[in-house]
Amino acid sequence: MTEASQKSGAMSRRQFLSDTAKTACGVSLFGFGLGMYSQQARSLPPLAVRPPGALAEDEFASACIRCGLCVRDCPYDTLKLGRFGDDVLTGTPYFTARDVPCEMCDDIPCLKACPTGALDPELEIIDDARMGLAALIDQETCLNFQGLRCEVCYRICPLIEEAITLDLQHNQRSGDHAFFIPVVHSDACTGCGKCEHACVLPEAAIKVMPRKLAKGKSAEHYRLGWEEKQKAGGSLVNPDVQHEYNLPAGVEYEHGGRGLIEEKVEAVPFSGNPLDTLKQHKADLQ
Amino acid sequence: MKKLKMPGTDRIARVGWLKANEWLLLRRASQLFILGLFLIGPVADIWIVKGNLASSLTLDTLALTDPYVLLQSLFAGHMMQATAIIGALIVLIFYLLVGGRVYCSWVCPINIITDTANWLRKKLDIKGQGLRFSLKTGYWLLAMTLILAFITKTIAWELVNPVSMVYRGILYGMGSAWLMVLAIFMFDLFVSRRGWCSHLCPVGIFYGLLGSKSILRITAMNREQCNDCMDCFSVCPEPQVIKPALKILTEDKNPLIQSGRCTNCARCIDVCDQNVFSFTTRFNKQDGMHLHQQKEIMP
Numbered sequence: 001m002t003e004a005s006q007k008s009g010a011m012s013r014r015q016f017l018s019d020t021a022k023t024a025c026g027v028s029l030f031g032f033g034l035g036m037y038s039q040q041a042r043s044l045p046p047l048a049v050r051p052p053g054a055l056a057e058d059e060f061a062s063a064c065i066r067c068g069l070c071v072r073d074c075p076y077d078t079l080k081l082g083r084f085g086d087d088v089l090t091g092t093p094y095f096t097a098r099d100v101p102c103e104m105c106d107d108i109p110c111l112k113a114c115p116t117g118a119l120d121p122e123l124e125i126i127d128d129a130r131m132g133l134a135a136l137i138d139q140e141t142c143l144n145f146q147g148l149r150c151e152v153c154y155r156i157c158p159l160i161e162e163a164i165t166l167d168l169q170h171n172q173r174s175g176d177h178a179f180f181i182p183v184v185h186s187d188a189c190t191g192c193g194k195c196e197h198a199c200v201l202p203e204a205a206i207k208v209m210p211r212k213l214a215k216g217k218s219a220e221h222y223r224l225g226w227e228e229k230q231k232a233g234g235s236l237v238n239p240d241v242q243h244e245y246n247l248p249a250g251v252e253y254e255h256g257g258r259g260l261i262e263e264k265v266e267a268v269p270f271s272g273n274p275l276d277t278l279k280q281h282k283a284d285l286q
Numbered sequence: 287m288k289k290l291k292m293p294g295t296d297r298i299a300r301v302g303w304l305k306a307n308e309w310l311l312l313r314r315a316s317q318l319f320i321l322g323l324f325l326i327g328p329v330a331d332i333w334i335v336k337g338n339l340a341s342s343l344t345l346d347t348l349a350l351t352d353p354y355v356l357l358q359s360l361f362a363g364h365m366m367q368a369t370a371i372i373g374a375l376i377v378l379i380f381y382l383l384v385g386g387r388v389y390c391s392w393v394c395p396i397n398i399i400t401d402t403a404n405w406l407r408k409k410l411d412i413k414g415q416g417l418r419f420s421l422k423t424g425y426w427l428l429a430m431t432l433i434l435a436f437i438t439k440t441i442a443w444e445l446v447n448p449v450s451m452v453y454r455g456i457l458y459g460m461g462s463a464w465l466m467v468l469a470i471f472m473f474d475l476f477v478s479r480r481g482w483c484s485h486l487c488p489v490g491i492f493y494g495l496l497g498s499k500s501i502l503r504i505t506a507m508n509r510e511q512c513n514d515c516m517d518c519f520s521v522c523p524e525p526q527v528i529k530p531a532l533k534i535l536t537e538d539k540n541p542l543i544q545s546g547r548c549t550n551c552a553r554c555i556d557v558c559d560q561n562v563f564s565f566t567t568r569f570n571k572q573d574g575m576h577l578h579q580q581k582e583i584m585p
Contacts, residue, residue: 019420027426031434038434038442061440062362065355065370066450067341068458072327081454083461090445091340091454115341115349115370116359 045087046209048094049191051079052102052129053111053119057210063118066091070110070119076103079110097193097208102131104158104192127159132191133214134164134184134206142205144180147171153195153206154182162188164195182206186215292408293517294557309552316392324457338453339393340444341370349373354492355450358443361435378496384550386497390483390490391523391551395452399467400483403474404523410475417478421526421547424491431488448482449489484523490549498546503568504554506531506541510573511560518554518563528554532562540571 042061044050051070054060070093071079078100082088093110095102104126111119123129136142136153143150144166157164164182171177184206193208208214229235245253252261271277297306304311323335324342336343341351351373356366381389390397431443444450448466455463470482483490506512509532518532519525527545530536536544554563 020422023420023423023426027423027430030427031430034442034446035434035438038438038440038445041445042440058439059364062359062435063364063366065340065351065359065441066444066454067337067351068454069337069341069343071458072333072336081458083455083459083463084446084451084466085462089440091450113336113343115343115351115367115373116364117367117370118364121367 041087041089044089044094044210046213047096047098047207048082048088049097049102049132049193049208049210051093051095051110051119052104052108052126052131052190053114053121053123054131055118055120060092060118061089063116064089064092065116065118067115068093069113069115073109073113075105075109076100078102095193097132097196098204099197101193101197101208102190103194104129104190127188127190129190129192130211132193132208133186133211134189134191134193134195134208135214136182136184136206138205141201141203142182143200144182147174147177147179149180150200151180151182152198152200156194156198158192158194159188159190163190186211293521296515296517296559297557300559307556309556313392313551314398317395317398320393321395321453321456324453328457338450338457340450340454341373348376350377352450353378354489355441355444357492358431358435358441361432362439362441363436381493381496382500384502385500385548386493386495386546387490387549388497388502389493390487391549394449394483394489395456396449396467396470396487397483399471400474400480401523403471404480407475407479412476412479415479416476417481419478419481419485421485423485424488424494427486428488428491443488447489449487480523484547494546496546497548497550498544500546501567501569502550503566504531504543504548504550504552504563505566505570506543506562507564507566507573508560508562509534509541512562513560515559517557517559521553521557523551523553524548538571541573542566542568542571 038061042057044057050057050060051074055063066081068081068091071081078095079093080095082090082092082094084090088094106126108123108126108129111121111123114121134153139145151166154160154164154166162185164184166180167183169179169181171179191208191211195206196204196208199206225236243255247253250262253259254261294306300306323344324338327333327336334345339352340355341349343349349369349372351366351370353374356370356374359366434442446466448463448470451463451466455461474481474483478485506528512532518528522528524545524547527543527548530545531541531543534541550565552563552565555565
């Protein structure tokens with residue numbers, strides 16, 4: 001080898017190394033940026049709901065290839081694909097319950113269309129879908145919480161009396177009436193969003209959210225005494241001792257009833273009938 | 287300085303514009319036809335093909351899946367259903383037959399954009415390469431997309447992949463995808479000659495890997511006719527692939543263009559006034575003229 005060719009060889013090696021380093025650095029930088037972006041973009045916005053059978057969000061991001069076949073087979077045009085620039089992971093399917101809710105087709109065509117398994121084919125009955133969870137998050141505006149009888153969310157629920165029930169409570173404001181409080185049951189709610197869609201308020205008081213957001217979790221060690229008692233068929237500890245109250249003579253306490261009873265005062269309770277009061281007054285005068 | 291001569295001028299003068307652009311026109315027709323098949327569903331409610339290039343369903347029977355997306359998903363930790371795997375195999379076999387980067391030149395919509403940018407670049411007389419990328423950059427990017435899928439457990443590349451973005455955009459709603467199209471057009475026009483498709487795009491590199499094994503190839507069979515007009519080099523998106531075949535630099539001296547990076551776009555056939563190039567299979571290594579071509583050349 002001549003000196004000249006050795007020299008040019010050395011130069012080209014240097015050239016090669018610097019080129020390779022340049023490319024590697026550029027590509028890594030781009031990759032780093034894309035990686036950060038992907039981590040940021042993968043957090044689903046709270047009001048976007050995935051189609052029925054969608055894998056957990058983490059797995060979904062690796063399984064969905066963004067082909068949109070589920071969108072095409074949705075007969076109600078509920079589903080749409082996240083567009084570039086939207087909050088939803090580019091190209092992945094979702095729906096906004098307030099706009100168009102899931103109609104919960106029995107044959108689940110969106111899931112059947114999925115070629116990858118991102119919509120889990122093991123979901124066979126639509127009632128078992130868990131797209132999200134409805135939560136009545138604004139008690140201040142919900143009409144039923146004001147004592148009115150709206151109940152549209154309850155009536156429209158495809159699983160009425162299972163996913164949403166009405167819980168009767170005393171209306172202290174009027175004294176005579178009941179509150180019909182809609183209560184969502186997470187063991188039955190599919191997250192279809194028909195309640196949110198139907199809510200009559202300009203801004204829905206009941207909203208479908210990812211289950212992770214909408215659902216609390218009790219501590220692992222929590223046990224509810226009355227449930228355990230029912231399971232065991234009897235008290236798990238020694239039976240409660242009847243509580244004895246230390247009260248002055250002539251005074252009694254009735255737990256879960258009238259409360260403190262001072263027998264000395266023989267108050268004549270006013271009768272509901274005003275005539276009785278008049279008669280009583282007449283008797284007192286005589 | 288002399289203005290750049292548009293490649294193909296000689297052939298256009300001899301055989302007419304139509305004949306001298308027939309492969310280009312066929313390619314554009316193919317690209318638009320495939321897009322049209324997808325588009326006729328949402329536009330006219332005639333459902334021939336559903337989905338997009340990532341995965342599609344034709345006439346409710348033929349399910350096809352992009353093997354590159356499938357590979358990314360695999361790296362991200364998801365094993366696909368049989369439907370997708372079979373669909374990807376069909377696509378793999380198809381491109382092994384017709385040439386991997388036939389995807390680029392006959393299907394991909396971005397190709398229309400970058401070809402236009404490059405054409406305009408010549409018209410505007412913008413000389414030189416501009417920003418220079420090593421031909422290996424694409425391989426790095428391809429590796430990066432797979433590693434990134436593995437690390438992030440997301441098909442991260444598909445967040446920004448302009449190829450699928452444009453298709454999805456046209457079929458399902460563009461969003462800001464137009465900006466991406468514009469960016470690539472500007473990039474190829476002003477920043478780097480043939481920067482995107484020939485140097486960076488990992489999708490093309492992936493299909494190029496198939497292309498190195500594929501059957502249908504371009505051959506410089508009539509290379510002794512070459513008059514060194516350089517039109518083929520000027521028009522070719524991957525000019526480095528021509529030289530070994532045309533200038534007899536391969537070990538076995540055969541005239542086939544062997545690089546997987548050749549997109550089988552056949553622009554070289556269009557522009558060559560000497561009919562040096564033609565389509566053949568990888569098994570046909572013979573040199574010399576086809577009979578029917580001889581007739582065409584001799585006036």
